[in-house]
Amino acid sequence: MSTQPTSAAEPLKPLRTWSHLAGQRKQPSEYEIVSVNNIFRANPNDKVELSPDVPMNRWYRKYRLQSRLQVDDWNAFRDPEAVTYRAYCTQRDRDEVYVDGLLSQHAEREHDKNLSPAWVDQLAALYTPMRYLVHTAQMATGYAVSLCGGSTVANCLAFQMADQFRWMSRVAYRTAELRSRWPQQNFGQQERACWEKAPAWQGYRELMERVLATYDWGESILALNLVAMPAIDVALEQLRDDARARGDSLTGFLIEAQLQDSARRNRWMKAFMAFVGTRPDNVAFAEEVVARWTPLAQRAAHAYGKAIRPGGGERAQAAFDAAKNFH
């Protein structure tokens, strides 16, 4: 090797932003400065800087690199709402102040005391077991984060994962409140049996267990966000409507707030579909995934809707058919 530390190349000069953003026409925003191009991998074929044949590298090649969902550059994706970490926390803190307000006002008015026993039974059967369902969504989104190819997509997913945690927590909170007012319903204890055995939940449990066991990254994220999550929203909408009809304003307001996070998910996912949709192969793949997963999701929504009220199953199915076409 030569000892000469010389180079013919012109020395690089300081730029006004990161070199990876310097080619843009526009001055990069704070969102771009902190969000773009943050994911590394060992080399194009290996996720981790270890032997190419360690389990994680084999997993990465099989489930991410060989997935049919591919783009040229994941870093070209932009969250339409340009949410940074600090914006996320500030926004959700405000949202949670609202939810705290709902909870404390309803608690002061002894809202739970005035619920009818029949409706309390419905809440035990159809609302408080929701923490299991929402938690499976939290887990499935965690998987999508872990294998993601670009940080701007991963950030949207991480916020979505946190939002699922948010609502799992609020359902747990409500479970404890109901337990203290209606001890005989066994709130806090009976939800696991509902989730594992009650007909209303088996469709969703099957759907989510199968989503969780789907490791192809592309199929996993599309099945989750184009089919399973919209199907969960249908259950939430039906429960919200029924709660209002039974005078349970608190459940109605809470679910309404939860659905605002779903709307956020739909907005970034719409941008995601437009982004991946520039490649016709991805569109065909997404259509296949939606077709493959829809019957399971329909059955789930139908079974849950049927448990809410007579005719609810058909209504749920119709709502799901409309929802899944949002993209």
Next chain:
Amino acid sequence: MGLLNRSEWYDIARDTNWTPTYASVDELFPEDMSDTFGLTLEQWNAYDEPYKTTYREYVQVQSKKDSDAYSVKAALARSNFYDNTNVGWQNVLKMHFGAVCGLEYSTVLSAGKMVRFGKAPGWRNMATFGSLDEMRHAQIQLYFAHEFVTKSRQFDWAAKTYQTNSWVAIAGRAMIDDGSMGRDAASMSIMHTFALEQGFTNLQFLGLAADATAMGDHSFANLISSVQTDEARHAQIGTAALKVLLAHGHKEKAQRIVDIAFWRNWRLFVVLTGPSMDYFTPLEKRHQSFKEFILEFIVVQFERALEDLGLDKPWYWDQFLESTSVYHHSGHLEMWFVRQTLFWDHKAGVTPAEREWLEEKYPGWNDRWGRLWDVIAENAREGREDKLFPAALPVICNICSITCGGVPYDGHHIGHWSDFGGRRYYFCSEPCKWIFDVEPERYHGHMSLTDRLLAGQIQPATIEGTLQYLSIMPGERGSDPENYAWAHQCASPTLIHKADVHGHASDRL
């Protein structure tokens, strides 16, 4: 009636394990991704995170913390601190941001892996915060570093180090991947959150914040303190996991991966933080040496954490303690020599006054490292540029991806190697060799920079070809920031040991 206390509902929110029937437990939690210890979901239900935070508390506290950290930065933005601060501190900032931002973000993804594959609900919930925390750490540090991009092209590395073949990037990826994304969720919780975050980074950030305060860099001090408070919370994921694993008789394996992780973390930590504290920080601002910091914080706290859990000190503990007086001095000298490969300017930090301090803190420093610096200083004074740069790439360790340095005059050879699959692997130390020998399949196919050079991947095989392979271009390459001014201060005959070492440093490197 108002709102419920956390304790009235918290346990319900971490009671979300169920018995799957549409997919098997093994399909949902594959061993390689989830838990190579093989505990059942029921056994993991005993997991009890010690630091309890709810989502509602999290967004409230974090939003306040961010508001504080960004406000301090905004208030100090026009203070021209950077232009007026010491060159050593400027380069601490370049090194810190370049080495840290990408690693922080990688844990957004690996924590996502724990959210999916962790077998305990409380663990999955804490990992959800962990993932968000790491996004915060990446974003806030990128934001702070971005302020300096117009000052030096080297700050661009805050955003790009880990997208390159820089040896720092390879070493950083190798360290973080082997303890997080490259492991099952259970092992990751121990290696990453216990051995790295609780063992090192949580405390390192305390030390760094103290140094920043001493330097008058209040914006950075505030940033690092803020990051440390998150670290202190999510670092506890691993302690709770260790308790479950130890209760089910997995001490041997848990101990082994703690030992692997601690050493790997140490190897990277020592070559970055060691020079920062003992060579870059201006003499008058140093309140303790790197070794004193390690002994006071890392050693005491880590030993206590191990003892509390019923784990032993790693088998190499004596070697580790000894290395606190050695590795960073050798590493610093090597890094100064290969400074062109760095994305910061590597301050020598060996003026007569600094050497006096080094000798006081590390008795024998002059005999070991001072003699080499004498030669380098003389070459610098005489303008022998060709002797101030390496003639070849140093040999790189097949585990830690850092140079196989050693103690000068104490056997200048690579004393550790293993043969596997028909080839020989070289290591910087006995613990790195042990890590390889425990599970050679994990590492055998990974090529060190030395391997890549010998395999012809680095072309042309010159220093310039190597620098281009490392993706470090003119304008970014590290230099001696004082342009050898320190060497002229070293001309005092009492400090120069002519002895028999003339030219030794450049020969070796």
